[in-house]
Amino acid sequence: MLSPGGMSLKAIGGLYPSLPLKKIELSSDCYKNMDVLQKEDPGLFKAYALQDAKIVLWHALEVQNSHYKFTGKYSIPVTLSSLASFYLEEELVKKGTGHYHPKTGNGLISLRNIPKMMTPAGVELSGDLHEYLDYFLGSYHGGRNESYLYGVVKGTFYDYDLPGAYPTAMSLLDYPA
Amino acid sequence: MESFGEERILKSYTALKIKFVFPCTVQYPNLPVRLDFTSIIFPLSGETFCTGTEFLLAMRLNCEIQLLGGVHIPFQNSLIQKETRVARTEGREILVVDPIISSLIDDYQKA
Numbered sequence: 001m002l003s004p005g006g007m008s009l010k011a012i013g014g015l016y017p018s019l020p021l022k023k024i025e026l027s028s029d030c031y032k033n034m035d036v037l038q039k040e041d042p043g044l045f046k047a048y049a050l051q052d053a054k055i056v057l058w059h060a061l062e063v064q065n066s067h068y069k070f071t072g073k074y075s076i077p078v079t080l081s082s083l084a085s086f087y088l089e090e091e092l093v094k095k096g097t098g099h100y101h102p103k104t105g106n107g108l109i110s111l112r113n114i115p116k117m118m119t120p121a122g123v124e125l126s127g128d129l130h131e132y133l134d135y136f137l138g139s140y141h142g143g144r145n146e147s148y149l150y151g152v153v154k155g156t157f158y159d160y161d162l163p164g165a166y167p168t169a170m171s172l173l174d175y176p177a
Numbered sequence: 178m179e180s181f182g183e184e185r186i187l188k189s190y191t192a193l194k195i196k197f198v199f200p201c202t203v204q205y206p207n208l209p210v211r212l213d214f215t216s217i218i219f220p221l222s223g224e225t226f227c228t229g230t231e232f233l234l235a236m237r238l239n240c241e242i243q244l245l246g247g248v249h250i251p252f253q254n255s256l257i258q259k260e261t262r263v264a265r266t267e268g269r270e271i272l273v274v275d276p277i278i279s280s281l282i283d284d285y286q287k288a
Contacts (some may be wrong), residue, residue, distance in 0.1 A: 135192035135248045138226030141209040141217055148205075174252035176190055 001079045002063050013055045021055050024048045183233055185251075191229025193247035198222040199240045207234045
């Protein structure tokens with residue numbers, strides 16, 4: 001949750017090349033039989049476990065520092081994306097683009113807390129937002145992932161990948177009127 | 178649909194609740210329908226929520242669509258006049274943010 005793009009622990013250790021945080025590599029047999037490694041080479045077993053913990057601890061502290069720098073809150077955020085969205089909004093404000101706040105009646109209800117909105121008080125205080133929300137929530141189905149052919153098929157296959165397809169499409173969006 | 182215009186839908190946040198029937202000749206229907214919490218299918222007919230762009234593609238595939246309700250919020254720069262209206266069809270209350278969808282629902286009710 002706190003690594004960009006689901007990075008491996010090895011890659012996270014690599015983010016800090018000046019520090020002794022290189023992940024200890026084991027053979028594939030060791031990964032499958034950690035109990036054997038513990039018995040045969042307890043020193044390596046202990047070093048491996050401690051090094052992983054050090055990488056996690058250091059990265060968490062770095063994220064905490066970034067969180068403090070961007071938001072003034074000295075805590076570890078739940079996800080990097082929450083930190084990124086805060087940073088993006090701040091940048092948009094700095095550049096004069098401004099930020100969009102959906103209409104939420106008297107401002108007591110936020111889109112960030114949908115469960116709170118779906119209460120008797122929340123519905124009443126959220127203006128029209130609770131009426132819009134069902135349609136947009138229901139329309140979100142995620143990406144379509146489907147195989148049209150099954151079994152062994154002879155012939156040439158092409159696999160097309162569109163790098164950045166979602167951000168590209170989203171760049172065409174505008175603020176709601 | 179002609180009065181609605183593709184660009185008008187594309188330049189908006191549109192979410193609809195619809196009933197639909199594709200012609201049986203359509204090999205890959207595009208409207209998703211949830212079966213349960215983890216499964217989604219793309220049947221020839223059913224009832225679902227969809228976005229404006231999915232609605233547009235379904236119309237191109239000659240899908241028959243009954244509009245049950247929806248929300249249409251134009252982009253700020255699309256220069257479309259905004260109006261809020263609550264319509265009622267099949268006993269359901271529908272919030273409509275754009276008069277075009279109102280007229281569409283009226284047309285469907287008349288039909």
